[in-house]
Amino acid sequence: MHKNGRMKIKETIKEHIINNKKEYIIVTLIFIIGIFIGVMFINNTKDAEYDTLKNYIVDFMNKFESIRNLDNLQLLRESIFNNIILACLIWFFGTTVIGIPVVFGIVLYRGFCLGYTISSFISVLGISKGLGFIFSSLFLQNILFIPAIIAIAVSGFKLYKSITKDRRKDNIKLEIVRHIIFSLLMLIVLCFSSVIEIFISNNILKSLIKYFLI
Helix, strand or coil: CHHHHHHHHHHHHHHHHHHCHHHHHHHHHHHHHHHHHHHHHHHCCCHHHHHHHHHHHHHHHHHHHHCCCCCHHHHHHHHHHHHHHHHHHHHHHHCCHHHHHHHHHHHHHHHHHHHHHHHHHHHHHCHHHHHHHHHHHHHHHHHHHHHHHHHHHHHHHHHHHHHHHCCCHHHHHHHHHHHHHHHHHHHHHHHHHHHHHHHHHHHHHHHHHHHHCC
């Protein structure tokens, strides 16, 4: 039964992607544009702002390296809570016709944050150390996090298009229920990304942090 449940989830996600290819392309492009903006923002940072950024990153790494025991449960609660808030925001605005631009804005912002973070560490640590830091601290959880966020946004986009095409109450109720169920599935994926972040990525970073220190 457990295996059948997993197969149904995989089939649901696969079917959702196939049926909404155009929407996935649009939302993914918005995310990529956000990454590009974040990278360009760092590349155009002035000297004073760069020094502040460098000091922040060096201070963060020194503090992280000095921590002997991470409170993984507390960090996990915070990570899951933040992901729930993010998912709920995308879900909520996705259920309103006027909220779709906000959904796109959230996706753009998340892309910007990722691009800003990647570019910041590469700029301060250099290409080899910067990429090493990014892969050890961000890569694994984002394999789940990024597709899940994009999928919730696409689900909201699909709901918006369905409602604008067919405003019958029965259709609206059906599409909202579908949106809720799919968003809950993606929320589970986001929780898994939090587990990976706290129990795997943080431990990898903890063991390698001394190699990244300037």
